[in-house]
Each structure stands twice: as C-alpha cells, then as structure tokens.
Amino acid sequence: MAQVIAVLDFGSQYTQVIARRLREFEVYSKVYRYDTPAEQLRAEGVRGIILSGGPSSVFAEKAPRPDTGIFDLGVPVLGICYGIQLLGHLLDGKVEKSHEREYGRSELTVREASPLFEGIRPRIQVWNSHGDRLAALPPGFRAIAATQNSSFAAIEEPTRNFYGLQFHPEVFHTEQGTDILRNFVMGICGCTGDWTMAGYAESTIERIRETVGDRRVILGLSGGVDSSVAAALIDKAIGEQLTCVFVDNGLLRKKERAAVEKLFGDNFHMNLVVAEAADLFLDRLRGVTDPERKRKIIGNTFVEVFESEVEKIGEVDFLAQGTIYPDVIESVPIGGNPAALIKSHHNVGGLPERMKLKILEPLNQLFKDEVRRLGEEVGLPRSVVWRQPFPGPGLAVRVIGEITPENLHILREADAILIEEMKAADFYYKVWQSFCVFLPVRTVGVMGDERTYDYVIALRIVESIDAMTADWAQLPHELVQKISTRIINEVAGVNRVVLDVSSKPPSTIEWE
Ligand code: XMP
Secondary structure, three states, rough: OOEEEEEEEOOOOHHHHHOOOOEEEEEEEEEEEOOOOHHHHHOOOEEEEEEEOOOOOOOOOOOOOHHHHHHOOOOOEEEEEEEHHHHHHHOOOOOEOOOOEEEEEEEEEEOOOHHHHOOOOOOEEEEEEEEOEEEEOOOEEEEEEEEEOOOEEEEEEEOEEEEEEOOOOOOOOOOHHHHHHHHHHHHOOOOOOOOOOHHHHHHHHHHHHHHHHOOEEEEEOOOHHHHHHHHEEEEEHHHHEEEEEEEOEEEOOHHHHHHHHHHHHHOOOEEEEEEEHHHHHHHHHHOOOOHHHHHHHHHHHHHHHHHHHHHHOOOOOOEEEEOOOHOOOOOOOOOOOOOOEEEOOOOOOOHHOOOOEEEOOOOOOOOOHHHHHHHHOOOOOHHHHHOOOOOOOOOHHHOOOOOOOHHHHHHHHHHHHHHHHHHOOOOOOOOOOEEEEEEEEEEEEEEEOOEEEEEEEEEEEOOOOOOEEEEOOOOOOOHHHHHHHHHHHHOEEEEEEEEEEOOEEEOOOOOO
C-alpha cells in the first residue's frame, strides 16, 4: 500500500492544490472531510496530516473542527492558514479574532533552523489570505519564522512534529512553497515517493473487487475519457459483472458509435449494451431552437433511455460513474455546513435512489491528467485517452437553430474532415478542442458555372488549460486552407467556411 498523506479539507479553495502538489512528489495524498475520525485515518495508514485553510473563523459557532484524536495518532501534522489557527485554538494557544482578512504578499524571515525550512532561503515572499491570527503559542511550540504582521508566521512543536504556517505554501506566489511542502512530506513524514500509476491501478482494482464482491455493476459509457477509463478499470477488476450502457442519441460524431463498439465490445470483450435512441431524441428535438431547451430535452431523454436499459438488464447493485476529483465540490460552505461533499455531475436522475443502487466512483481521487495516465496504464489507446472534450448534448449544441437530419449530416461530414486534417498535421492533440459548427445561414457562391445558395460551416479551434478561458488557436494558413477547401469541395450543402477568431471570455468555446 502506498504511503498516504491526508489533507483534511476545511473549505479552502486551495485544498485541491495541496493534494496536487504532493502528488507531484509521487506521494499519494488524499483529501478527507475535515471531521474524518482519527481511527479511520489510522486504519488507512496515514503517514502525516495537513489541515487545509478555510474561510471560517475558529470562533464561529459552527466552525469546522477536526477529530482531536488526530493529535494522538503519532504522525506529523501541518496546519496551513485556518489550520494553524486550529492548532492554536485546540492545543491551548491563543487566537485573536480579526474583522479583516489579510490578503496578499509579505516577506517571511526564517528565524530558527527547522526541518520544515531545510534548504529554504532566509527571506522569501509568501502569500497570505487569513482572518484571525495566532496571538500566543500553544505549550511546547516555538516560532520559526515571522512576517512584518506576525511573529508566528511559522511555528513548530518538534517533539510531536506539529507545524503551522500562517501563509499558503501551496500557491504559486509563495517562493519555495513546494520545497516547504516537500520538506514536510518527505523529510518530516518520511514518505519516499512510492506512488506510481501502476501501483494505484493495482490497489484500485483490488478495492473494486472487495467492494463489489459477486454483485453487478452498470456504467453509462459516453466514449469520453472519464467514463472510458472507469469502464476499463472496472472491467479489469470484475470483468463479466460489469455492463456498460452506451446511448446512441443520434447526436454523435461520424463513426463514433462504431468506434465505441469496436473498442469496448470487440477488443475489451465487455458486456456492452447500445441503446438505439436516435429517432427518439431527434423526434423530441424537432422544431426546438433554444439552446437551453435543447439541453434539457437531451438530459431528460438520456435519463429515460438509460433507466429503461438498466431495467432490462435486471438485477444490478452498483452504478459506476467516471466522476473525477475536480467534480468533487471544492469547499465546505462558510458556516461549516459540510453537508454533501460530492456533487454528482452525471445526471442519471433519481436512478440510484429508486433502484437502490450504490455508487461506485473509482476515479474520484484523480485529477484529469492522472486519469489519462491511468487510462494508458489499463491499456486504452491514445485516441481515447487524449481525446478532446465533447459536450454531453453532442452535436445538438453545434447545429445552431433547428436540428434536422440534413443539418446533422452536413455537420458530421465537415467535422470528420476537420478532425482528419488536424490529426494528419499533428495538431489535434496540441489544441484543447477543434470542431465545426453548422450555421443555419445560406449564402451565395459559385461552383463551376453554377450559382449556389448553401450553408456556412464555422471552424472553432481553441487552446485552453481548463476551459475556463480559451484563445483561438493560430494554425498554419495552409492547414486552415486545406480544411476549408476540402469541406467546400466534399460536403454537399456547404459553400462557405469561416474561422472563429473569438477568445473566451467574452465568447464561449461552444456556440450554444
Ligand atoms: P463553453 O462553451 O461554456 O464550454 O466555453 C466549456 C467546455 O465545456 C464543454 N461544454 C459542455 N460539456 N455539456 C457538457 O458535458 C454541456 O452542455 C456543455 N457545454 C459546453 C465545452 O465543449 C468546453 O469544453
């Protein structure tokens, strides 16, 4: 079993970043609810605990608090921001209430040698964001660094290996912040960086087997990265006990369904059920032009079709989902009501409750790039693992206006050319997304001696890190020209191709 560092989540927007940083050292870090029982952490073999920051004040009535048993586990503890105040408050120091938050940079001066600051320069810039502040140290602690505003910017209790930082070492603006975290997990907690994707795959497969036993699992396979990786992983664990349901909603790209059937049915030999529902979806979408109504109809119809397929399968105990870590709600709401930490982003309606299905989410501790590495580990091809995001409502949001079989056909053919050329020029995997949009606008053209009056295709090709912001990609002219020429020559019904040169914001990536 890999060595684990527990990050207790008190609601900071940076909690995920802490976990991310530690995994860059190949140390397995897992985010837990702030009040996870100490016994559970002990049972899971946790080597060290980090108390995250958070928006609360320790004085608030419902302030989130850890199980104080964590201080008796005999493992090092590092409190960050709200975490240092918890150390002060719970271990008999003194925290001062403040009505203003301190934000921004300050200079940290290291005053004492400490394993936490091994190799750290005597003065570094650090990033603060905190409300209350530590006013007196708990017994046994000493200050090891200070800022202009605080003599207790970093503290330690060397006997029990408890440490506290008033600033955020995990954020980019803190100089050598990564080194401080590394000192904690490798130096103080003694982790060796033993976390590999192969090991993770193995232990997750083992855990799925234990959880599922001889029962049955269904999974909604979309063909996207997350559900594909989840399917391949669960297949490795329980094989025949898994049934994947793929809904053909008639809004897929060219040959997409065939590719899913070939990969998962033929190569992986999975139980794959394909629900043929194109007519139903297109029927319900007839005459609909409002983007939000399109989405709603597609969402509801998906749930309906999926449910009826599941009912046909018969006895099923688990619903598997490809939920990944960023889908897990980032923070505990202010006021410390950590009700539900998991948001279910795959909306399969009330199916789990109605059919009494248990949820299986084997990817819910992984970040996107880790999911991709895991996908490679379990034998998925590059074309699946590195595929571009594709919206759930599919081509419906890329046919502007009414969705008709004719419009869909034009879009599908044009899009296939774009993808083919992007791959041939080795740009497909370099951009975030590249796709065509069908515009229900007819313009005049000439082809040969004939006047044409045909539709317009827009090319949307963007670069992005996380889809929150995006820039249009500057591709070689010759490539754009080739795509345009091929679409106009080969796709009947199109006589004009335009390039979308808008960034997000203020535009969005999709057109609807
Ligand atoms: P926008 O258009 O909002 O898109 O800039 C950001 C990212 O989200 C994808 N997207 C969707 N994904 N259902 C999805 O599953 C949707 O309704 C949807 N709309 C947009 C889009 O492709 C881009 O990657």
